Amino acid sequence: MELNNQRLSEREFEQERRQVLQSWPTGKEVDFSEGVKFQHALPDSKRFSSVLRQADQSGKTLLQPRAGVALLHEQIALLQHLESSCDLLPTTIDAYTRLNRYDEAGSGITKSLQAGSSLLNGFPAVNHGPKGCRQVVNALNKPVQVRHGTPDARLLSEITLAAGYTSYEGGGISYNIPYAKRVRLESSIRHWQYCDRLVGKYEEEGIRINREPFGPLSGTLVPPFVSHCIMLIEGLLALEQGVKCITLGYGQGGNLIQDVAAIKSLRELGDEVFQAAGFNDYELSTVFHQWMGGFPQEESKAYSVICWGATAAAIAGATKIIVKTPHEACGVPTKEANTHGLEATRQTINMVHEQHFPTTEAMEREVEIIKREVRAVLDQVLNLGRGDIALGTVRAFAAGALDIPFAPADCNAGVLMPVRDNDGAIRLLDPGSVPLPDDVLTFHRDKIAERARQEKREASFHMVVDDVNAVSRSTLIGRPQRRNTVSPIHGL
Amino acid sequence: MQQSTSEPTVILGVIGADCHAVGNKIIMSVLSQLSFQVINLGVMVSQDEFIDAAIEHNAEAILVSSIYGHGEIDCAGLRERCMERGLAEIILYVGGNLVIGKRPFAEVQRLFAGMGYDRVFQPGIDLHDVAKLLRMDIHQRRQPQWNQWLVAGHREHGVLDMAARA
Numbered sequence: 001m002e003l004n005n006q007r008l009s010e011r012e013f014e015q016e017r018r019q020v021l022q023s024w025p026t027g028k029e030v031d032f033s034e035g036v037k038f039q040h041a042l043p044d045s046k047r048f049s050s051v052l053r054q055a056d057q058s059g060k061t062l063l064q065p066r067a068g069v070a071l072l073h074e075q076i077a078l079l080q081h082l083e084s085s086c087d088l089l090p091t092t093i094d095a096y097t098r099l100n101r102y103d104e105a106g107s108g109i110t111k112s113l114q115a116g117s118s119l120l121n122g123f124p125a126v127n128h129g130p131k132g133c134r135q136v137v138n139a140l141n142k143p144v145q146v147r148h149g150t151p152d153a154r155l156l157s158e159i160t161l162a163a164g165y166t167s168y169e170g171g172g173i174s175y176n177i178p179y180a181k182r183v184r185l186e187s188s189i190r191h192w193q194y195c196d197r198l199v200g201k202y203e204e205e206g207i208r209i210n211r212e213p214f215g216p217l218s219g220t221l222v223p224p225f226v227s228h229c230i231m232l233i234e235g236l237l238a239l240e241q242g243v244k245c246i247t248l249g250y251g252q253g254g255n256l257i258q259d260v261a262a263i264k265s266l267r268e269l270g271d272e273v274f275q276a277a278g279f280n281d282y283e284l285s286t287v288f289h290q291w292m293g294g295f296p297q298e299e300s301k302a303y304s305v306i307c308w309g310a311t312a313a314a315i316a317g318a319t320k321i322i323v324k325t326p327h328e329a330c331g332v333p334t335k336e337a338n339t340h341g342l343e344a345t346r347q348t349i350n351m352v353h354e355q356h357f358p359t360t361e362a363m364e365r366e367v368e369i370i371k372r373e374v375r376a377v378l379d380q381v382l383n384l385g386r387g388d389i390a391l392g393t394v395r396a397f398a399a400g401a402l403d404i405p406f407a408p409a410d411c412n413a414g415v416l417m418p419v420r421d422n423d424g425a426i427r428l429l430d431p432g433s434v435p436l437p438d439d440v441l442t443f444h445r446d447k448i449a450e451r452a453r454q455e456k457r458e459a460s461f462h463m464v465v466d467d468v469n470a471v472s473r474s475t476l477i478g479r480p481q482r483r484n485t486v487s488p489i490h491g492l
Numbered sequence: 493m494q495q496s497t498s499e500p501t502v503i504l505g506v507i508g509a510d511c512h513a514v515g516n517k518i519i520m521s522v523l524s525q526l527s528f529q530v531i532n533l534g535v536m537v538s539q540d541e542f543i544d545a546a547i548e549h550n551a552e553a554i555l556v557s558s559i560y561g562h563g564e565i566d567c568a569g570l571r572e573r574c575m576e577r578g579l580a581e582i583i584l585y586v587g588g589n590l591v592i593g594k595r596p597f598a599e600v601q602r603l604f605a606g607m608g609y610d611r612v613f614q615p616g617i618d619l620h621d622v623a624k625l626l627r628m629d630i631h632q633r634r635q636p637q638w639n640q641w642l643v644a645g646h647r648e649h650g651v652l653d654m655a656a657r658a
């Protein structure tokens with residue numbers, strides 16, 4: 001079977017579906033037509049696509065936490081606790097389930113029962129099955145989304161969508177490269193074509209399921225154009241399978257101008273690229289993830305990071321913001337810590353969102369640079385695939401034309417190396433084999449040289465490591481360390 | 493397990509189904525610069541893969557990371573497995589976000605020391621301090637007659653606290 005970007009045929013899908021539903025006992029309980037009936041009966045207030053549409057029209061930024069624990073009744077209690085502080089609910093899936101290790105997830109459930117607390121880092125939805133997941137949906141008054149990191153999420157999608165979840169995060173690239181080690185890109189993309197086709201089948205039954213490619217990727221110094229390329233490719237792949245409601249994501253970088261430019265360019269590029277591919281009948285929204293890299297340990301400092309993300313999202317006008325918690329650096333948050341993150345975010349968004357910030361020259365330039373970078377890379381991806389974006393993506397990763405920093409996957413080159421410039425914007429120290437225009441590369445080099453001069457050191461991997469650690473050590477830019485100094489850079 | 497090379501060989505990896513790669517790449521780069529031979533197995537490493545690599549490379553220590561919270565499940569039994577496979581003496585370090593949720597580190601440390609890990613580290617640790625401890629521990633293991641005495645002494649006097657400091 002050769003991968004290509006074509007809608008899966010009815011025969012191919014149904015044949016595969018039988019195998020998928022046989023792959024674990026709870027799969028046999030999936031009843032698509034019953035699921036369709038249940039989805040039809042949901043009120044709009046519990047439907048992701050409707051709530052997103054309203055927010056988009058009124059220029060609101062919706063809040064969503066992450067949350068997942070091992071046991072069903074605890075998952076319900078957790079989400080009920082969070083419900084009043086947020087607009088959209090999650091169910092974050094545990095890491096064993098993400099890798100289809102349902103046996104281990106099962107023993108995690110058992111051990112959690114014995115321990116009297118959750119020993120899993122998420123909700124093992126496949127083990128709980130369609131009935132368990134249905135109980136989650138029924139217990140809540142807001143829309144619920146599946147949030148995970150699963151290269152082969154076919155069974156999980158069948159179970160959760162039939163149970164009444166109305167949004168599904170992920171994609172064949174964004175849920176492989178940052179989340180897996182040896183999964184071939186061909187197979188994860190193909191498996192996500194299945195998930196998208198399933199969403200397409202619900203769409204054909206009149207049920208709109210929201211799809212959200214995972215924007216932050218490795219969460220670590222990802223330049224906006226890199227994640228934008230992945231978002232747009234996954235958007236195209238989803239549209240081809242019949243998906244109609246797409247939320248494109250971006251993880252906060254920390255430089256306000258770059259972050260606002262990223263959200264603006266993401267939405268504009270979405271329309272540009274999707275329409276150029278012949279799609280007009282879709283709904284587009286954006287999601288901004290509060291800082292996805294290492295957090296400071298102290299809760300007071302974590303709140304500051306959280307609110308800086310909230311500020312950027314509100315100024316950028318993202319449709320949705322994914323909220324972190326004051327426990328981020330330590331471990332899976334308690335429901336109280338999770339609520340506190342939401343409340344801090346709400347306060348900031350409420351204070352910022354009605355202010356209008358005039359666009360500036362620097363902002364426009366940033367938007368233009370991101371767009372040119374994305375266009376250059378996507379052109380090359382299409383060339384490599386001889387017009388086929390799925391095939392082109394696989395070849396582009398093999399050639400290093402698509403390259404995600406700090407990702408664990410074998411099929412990712414890992415040569416591209418980002419570093420911050422003197423204003424904290426993320427630039428390219430080493431572009432690897434990513435095909436960017438010469439003047440854009442010069443721009444990156446100049447920006448980094450400015451910082452190197454300021455710090456009186458060479459730009460090198462040392463600088464990158466300093467940047468990776470910076471936020472958790474209370475700065476944005478990893479300035480050279482001098483013991484016991486807190487003063488900024490002037491003295492250097 | 494006695495070696496005389498000045499560059500000790502250590503095995504590094506992230507255990508279980510854990511995909512967190514950033515810390516792993518940083519430990520790799522720092523320890524290599526500090527003259528350790530680091531065999532980096534990357535993320536999602538099983539207990540047996542750690543041990544296979546330790547045997548193949550005649551390593552003196554295994555550095556286990558667990559970031560994603562399943563450490564309590566994934567890390568249990570590694571010491572026993574090492575013993576079964578003839579590596580009873582190998583140094584085992586473990587670090588990261590070892591358990592689910594925010595728990596007092598002293599508790600986490602007791603838990604993992606009880607599993608047979610020689611030292612337990614929390615995320616904020618300075619890797620240069622880790623390198624010093626590692627060199628010291630390796631040095632001691634290379635001198636068996638001192639070994640028992642020193643290890644016993646250290647356990648009592650709480651050198652393990654150094655790892656707790658961070």
Ligand code: B12
Pocket residue numbers: 066068092093094095098121122149178179216217218219220292293294295296327328329330331332333406407408468509510511512513514515516518519555556557558559560561562585586587588589590591592593594613614615616617619622
């Ligand atoms: C970036 C990140 C991600 C990225 C990872 C990208 C990648 N492939 O690497 C993405 C977004 C993909 C991700 C996914 C997930 N993540 Co994550 N992630 C983080 C985050 C924000 C930063 C981690 C990081 O890179 N830090 C920077 C590096 C340099 O630091 P480090 O990893 O801590 O490593 C250093 C030290 O710990 C130490 N160290 C580590 N190991 C060892 C070993 C020894 C022997 C020694 C001496 C030292 C040592 O040295 C390292 C270098 O300085 C942390 C929270 C935080 N720390 O702020 C959560 C966090 C680690 N993630 C978490 C979880 C649960 C997950 C998920 C399971 C999703 C979920 N349920 O929320 C998935 C993982 C799925 C899987 N299969 O593993 C939890 C773990 C919870 C817990 N332990 O209770 C955290 C703590 C967030 C939270 N509070 O919930 N994550």
